[in-house]
Amino acid sequence: MKYESFKEIVINRLSNDIPNPKKITVQSVYRNNGDFTDGLVILENGINIAPTLYLSYYYEYYKKGHSFQSTYELMLKKYEANKTSENIDVSFFTDFEKIGSNIMLKLIHYEKNRKLLQDIPHIPFLDLAIVFYCRIPMDPEIGNATILIHNSHMQLWGQTVESLYPIAGKNSERIFPPKLHNMNSLIENMLPAQHIPTVVLPEDPLYPMYVLTNEQNLYGASCILYENLIRSYADRFLTDLYILPSSIHEVILIPASCDSKMQEFSAMVREVNEAQVASEEVLSDHAYYYSRDRDKILY
Secondary structure, rough: OOHHHHHHHHHHHHHOOOOOOEEEEEEEEEEOOOOEEEEEEEEEEOOOOOOOHHHHHHHHHHOOOOOOHHHHHHHHHOOOOOOOOOOOOHHHHHHHHHHHHHHEEEEOOOOHHHHOOOOOEEEOOEEEEEEEEEEEEEEOOOEEEEEEHHHHHHHHOOOOOOHHHHHHHHHHHHHHEEEEEEOOOOOOOOOOOOOOOHHHHHOOOOOOOOEEEOOOOHHHHHHOOOOOOOHHHHHHHHOOEEEEEEEEOOEEEEEEEOOOHHHHHHHHHOOOOOOHHHHHHHHOOOOEEEEEOOOOOEE
């Protein structure tokens, strides 16, 4: 079955299976790294917020040999599990005093998102860009909705990138504190106050690896921006660090004595990106290096 036929049948089935009143729309959604996809949105009973179902994901699932019926049931189950019965008061979004405590930051690739960056506030960082989003708290079983901050929002609020960055940084550290776990032992270690893990290195490891993300596993690569966090880990390891960007949601830290393995680790990042990471979740195609002497991330 071709994609357009798949999409048409899905919409027709949903129109029959979801009771009125409802509004079903398909919109072209920009996700990340220049990736556009069809986002299917179902608004029921006048509710003004709903989960977005990415049709391309379910079409790929169908093409892998799953029946249309099982694919459709999976989509419907996802929608039912994530829909909400409450409206969101969007008027609060115009008042920075109400919204400011939920503005947070994330990292994306600069070149791959150059067109998007023309419309959103950002700060260049290495070959990446620090961008901002608003977290909309939802039912704990559903999670969080997010809204990317655009230049029009900044004008409405009377804010600048320089004023927004420290606010978003503090919010991110407060709402999404960092989490580090040892990939070799698969044991997560955290200090409750400082959020700095107590790490015991394995005996004579070849490449001990530690996954750094946040407690929500959402845009966790931005933890490398948290004040003094990378330095605190390097001080505990008593070494410099390789930083492997495994996705926009996490990075891998590897203790290092020099930067001679950069090419090897960069090749590893590219291999993992091609084989395991969805295109819209790729952060970068190479490794980074944190120097303790310079207190700086290099690339």
